[in-house]
Amino acid sequence: MLLKYKNFFSVLGLWIFFGCIIGITVGSATTFLLEANDYLGDDIRLKRDWLIFLLPFGGIIIGYIYMNYGKVFLNNALNDTAQLNNLVIEAVHGKNEVPRRMGPIVYLGTFITVLFGGSTGREGAAVQMGGSVAATVHKIFKVSKFDNKILLMSGISAGFGSAFGAPITGAVFGMEMTALGKLKFEALVPCLTASFSGHYVTTAAWGHKHEEFILQTVPEKSIITFLTVILLSVVFSLISIFYCQLRHGIQNFSEKFFKKNHMKRAFFGGIIIVVLTMIVGSQDYNGRGLQMLEQSFHEEVPPFAFLAKLIFTAVTLGSGFVGGEAIPLFFIGATLGNALHEFIDLPMSFLSALGLIAVFCGGANTPIAAFLLAMEMFDGKGLEYFFVACLVSYLFSGHHGLWPSQKIHEPKSRLYSIPRGETMEDVEKKKKS
Structure with missing residues (x-):
């Protein structure tokens, strides 16, 4: 019985440890993403309307990066980072792997897109950075292939939770995003830890302030x-x-x-x-x-x-x-x-x-x-x-x-x-x- 509880707390501690590492790393990277996007989109692009005419050439740069640096062979299989979130989902299902370079590449592509006026958001870059960080943790600590799926879910949770200031949502999103009609509750502890760690690093440690959407009035129930x-x-x-x-x-x-x-x-x-x-x-x-x-x-x-x-x-x-x-x-x-x-x-x-x-x-x-x-x-x-x-x-x-x-x-x-x-x-x- 004592050995059983010892193993339980050992695994629990390990998942909390991995969740914290992923959350802190992804939270810091997401803060950089958010602040850079605000600067590029608000302080530079909105004050220089002519930048929109450079968007096609920005597209050439993005295309060049993905065609020449985005394809990586891992375990005798081609993993194309141009698949974006789909590659992260396939990695969770064990079909592919997330290259460690995926995060930096999508960040660079997102910055170019935002600077020149492409219509886009940010959670995709945060989720892919989460997958990239999870892949790095997997490489360093040599976790099993099965546990790597849970690490990837944790990376997704950290990215979403820190990108929107919604840590509870982030924890569930990491488990729910990959498959319809199934939640892998075994991943709840690392996903929750990663999402909250990422959120508090973004807001408390780095001081980023998220947008607020005010729901002023709710109608009476009828x-x-x-x-x-x-x-x-x-x-x-x-x-x-x-x-x-x-x-x-x-x-x-x-x-x-x-x-x-x-x-x-x-x-x-x-x-x-x-x-x-x-x-x-x-x-x-x-x-x-x-x-x-x-x-x-x-x-x-x-x-x-x-x-x-x-x-x-x-x-x-x-x-x-x-x-x-x-x-x-x-x-x-x-x-x-x-x-x-x-x-x-x-x-x-x-x-x-x-x-x-x-x-x-x-x-x-x-x-x-x-x-x-x-x-x-x-x-x-x-x-x-x-x-x-x-x-x-x-x-x-x-x-x-x-x-x-x-x-x-x-x-x-x-x-x-x-x-x-x-x-x-x-x-x-x-x-x-």
């Missing part, structure tokens, strides 16, 4: 309000499908048309973004768009802002630029909710918050993490509405999502005739055939 929330959540889920399909459609077309030449793809994608920017007549939809995102919670924004951001982001990431997709999804959902305020008699900030969470949930296929994000982001207000919105958006978004490598451990409903064990990509291919 059957009519709940029915309205359900209907809106269906709409938000359909928007998430539209974004994912457009983004992947652009990627597949550009890869086929340019024969997977990353430099050409990104160059022409950059030209399209420049043309779209000139047509729109402003740079509100370039970069991260945090200013309009925050604005949507307290005053009206252009009614078709959500559609413009959707197109800008789909072209940016679909043509080979890099970054994250959570912030763009936040923007799309919040501004759509803001636009619907004209027709629905519910508080503006509530509709924006509902859209932000529901569109993210539908795209990421992480209902528990999305609900926890609403609780952390909006101080626990309106939990009943957000819980319903996450469930509805998750179910109605079907088997579509941001990451084709997500594995379907369990279909969302028996109404979907989807076999277990396949990936989102497999399902899409079967539909087309």
Whole structure:
């Protein structure tokens, strides 16, 4: 019995140790990412509109980096860092490995994208840095292949938790992101440790202040309000499908048309973004768009802002630029909710918050993490509405999502005739055939 408890506390201590190392490292790296993005996006790009014309050439640089330095042979298999978050997910499932250079490469690519006005976010870079750090810990401490999967989940948790100031969400996101219908609770301790460590390093040690989205008013509970929330959540889920399909459609077309030449793809994608920017007549939809995102919670924004951001982001990431997709999804959902305020008699900030969470949930296929994000982001207000919105958006978004490598451990409903064990990509291919 004594030996049993000794082994238990030995393993527990080891996971806490690994979680702390990953969290501290990723938290520090994420702080650098956030501060650099703020400086490049706000202090440099917004004051120099002409930088947008250099975006196509920035795409050439990104393409060159990924084509010449992003492909690594590990264990006699090619691991392409241009797969971005999909490579991290495949590594968790044991199909591939995350090269240690993945984090620095995606950071450099994200900085170039933000500086020249590509429409992108940041969690992708943070998650991939988390995977890169986890791979380094695996290499140094020589943990088993099975335990390496848990380290990778911890890296994902640390990246997300520190990037958004949401440590509880980050802990669950690391376990929920990789597969539908399955949570590996064995990874809870290292994921929780890594996420909280990363969060406190970012905020307390380095003093970074995250954006705040203020939910001013929550409507009174009523059957009519709940029915309205359900209907809106269906709409938000359909928007998430539209974004994912457009983004992947652009990627597949550009890869086929340019024969997977990353430099050409990104160059022409950059030209399209420049043309779209000139047509729109402003740079509100370039970069991260945090200013309009925050604005949507307290005053009206252009009614078709959500559609413009959707197109800008789909072209940016679909043509080979890099970054994250959570912030763009936040923007799309919040501004759509803001636009619907004209027709629905519910508080503006509530509709924006509902859209932000529901569109993210539908795209990421992480209902528990999305609900926890609403609780952390909006101080626990309106939990009943957000819980319903996450469930509805998750179910109605079907088997579509941001990451084709997500594995379907369990279909969302028996109404979907989807076999277990396949990936989102497999399902899409079967539909087309």
